[in-house]
Amino acid sequence: MRKRIQLSMLTVTIITILAMTFDVETLYLLVNKRRMQQDSWFELVVYVVVTIGIIALCVIASKLLTKRIVGPVEEMVAHIDDSTYTPEYEELIPIMKKIRNQHIDVLAAAKSRQDFSASVSHELKTPLTAISGYAELLETGMVAPDKQQHFIEEIKHNSDRLLGLINDIISLSELDGSQELEFETVDLYQLVKESVDTLVIVASKSKIHLIFDGEPCNVFGNRECLREVVYNLVQNAIKYNNENGHVWVNVYHKKTPVLVVKDDGIGIPAAEQDKVFERFYRVDKSRSKATGGTGLGLSIVKHIVELHNAKIILDSEPGVGTEIKVVF
Numbered sequence: 001m002r003k004r005i006q007l008s009m010l011t012v013t014i015i016t017i018l019a020m021t022f023d024v025e026t027l028y029l030l031v032n033k034r035r036m037q038q039d040s041w042f043e044l045v046v047y048v049v050v051t052i053g054i055i056a057l058c059v060i061a062s063k064l065l066t067k068r069i070v071g072p073v074e075e076m077v078a079h080i081d082d083s084t085y086t087p088e089y090e091e092l093i094p095i096m097k098k099i100r101n102q103h104i105d106v107l108a109a110a111k112s113r114q115d116f117s118a119s120v121s122h123e124l125k126t127p128l129t130a131i132s133g134y135a136e137l138l139e140t141g142m143v144a145p146d147k148q149q150h151f152i153e154e155i156k157h158n159s160d161r162l163l164g165l166i167n168d169i170i171s172l173s174e175l176d177g178s179q180e181l182e183f184e185t186v187d188l189y190q191l192v193k194e195s196v197d198t199l200v201i202v203a204s205k206s207k208i209h210l211i212f213d214g215e216p217c218n219v220f221g222n223r224e225c226l227r228e229v230v231y232n233l234v235q236n237a238i239k240y241n242n243e244n245g246h247v248w249v250n251v252y253h254k255k256t257p258v259l260v261v262k263d264d265g266i267g268i269p270a271a272e273q274d275k276v277f278e279r280f281y282r283v284d285k286s287r288s289k290a291t292g293g294t295g296l297g298l299s300i301v302k303h304i305v306e307l308h309n310a311k312i313i314l315d316s317e318p319g320v321g322t323e324i325k326v327v328f
Contacts, residue, residue, distance in 0.1 A: 124165065127158035134158075171228065171300050181222040181307060188328075189216045189251045191223065192259065195230040196249050199238070203247065208238050214251030219328045225304045232297040233261040233324055240322075241265035259326040267318040276314070277302040301326075 072087060076096055079085035080103055087096050134151045137143050143151055196212040203210040219226070230249075237247040241263050250260040268276060277298045305312045305326055316322035 124162070127162040127165070130158045131155050131162070165296070169296070171296075181225060183220055183222055185218050186221055186223050186226060187216060188219045188226070188257050188259065189214050191226055192230050192249060192251050195227055196234065199231070199234050202235070203238050206238055206241070207243050207245075208241050209244070209246045210234070210238070210249070211246060212249045214249075215253060217251060217253040217257040219257045219308075221308045221328075222304075225307070229301050229304050229326065230259070230261075232301050233259075233326075236297055237261050237263035237265065237322070257328040259328075260323065262321065262323040264321040267320050267322055268314075268316040269318050273314055273316060277312075 076085075076087045080096070080100060083100070087093055134155045138148065138151055192214065193212060196210060200210055234247060234249060241247065242265055246264050248260070248262045250262075252258055252260075302312060308328065310326055310328045313325040313327065314322070315325075
């Protein structure tokens with residue numbers, strides 16, 4: 001490509017120099033004639049015609065050379081979806097790879113938004129339909145007095161589920177936004193301890209033993225986002241556990257700060273471990289419905305972890321339990 005551009009520029013330059021030389025010399029001779037004789041008029045006409053011809057030649061040459069240079073670029077754009085196509089210019093190969101990767105990312109993002117919108121519509125519709133149905137039955141007086149309390153509890157349960165879903169969607173929307181998070185030095189040990197102390201009541205209601213241990217260590221991050229990570233991981237460990245089960249939360253420093261949440265609950269099958277961080281994905285759908293799970297908690301965790309340039313490690317076995325590590 002570089003050689004072709006250099007050759008094209010050289011050709012246009014030579015034509016331009018020749019044209020300018022001819023025009024300057026001819027014009028000089030015509031102007032310095034003592035009087036305009038008949039042969040001088042003829043020379044002037046020839047001069048004008050030749051000048052126009054040279055200009056036309058330069059325009060045609062420029063168009064042809066431009067088309068020759070730009071042609072392979074246009075062809076590359078036309079074959080952007082063809083992974084087997086190789087550009088004519090070697091210099092275009094890395095550019096095409098970059099554009100193709102960005103093109104794939106854009107298509108994937110568009111599909112992800114479409115799938116997310118469809119999932120949100122479905123998830124919102126389910127509790128709203130239940131609330132509307134129970135409320136309508138109560139309004140018409142078709143429910144026996146001894147059943148009314150059950151219907152009220154179902155309405156409240158679905159309302160809480162709907163509110164939790166909306167809050168999670170708002171959290172994801174804020175994380176997906178362009179607004180930058182405010183980072184500061186955070187005492188991870190103290191933050192996790194405060195979160196665990198708050199969740200002790202939730203664990204005791206589910207008859208789960210919540211155990212915390214660790215050592216002081218600092219991380220550079222957003223305090224509220226890190227608190228959200230702890231809440232989601234510990235709540236999941238409580239939610240997907242067995243009666244009289246255990247949840248261990250540990251914070252320690254091994255080269256870098258590490259947060260560990262481990263349980264002896266139902267575990268996650270190997271085939272589903274890559275999917276648990278997807279939006280609205282639930283391992284145990286019946287338990288999620290009963291406990292009001294939205295299927296967005298681990299998606300939020302993954303997003304926050306990525307924003308903190310950390311990594312998340314999942315180790316789980318059905319019937320044994322799950323361990324999730326966040327390495328900062």
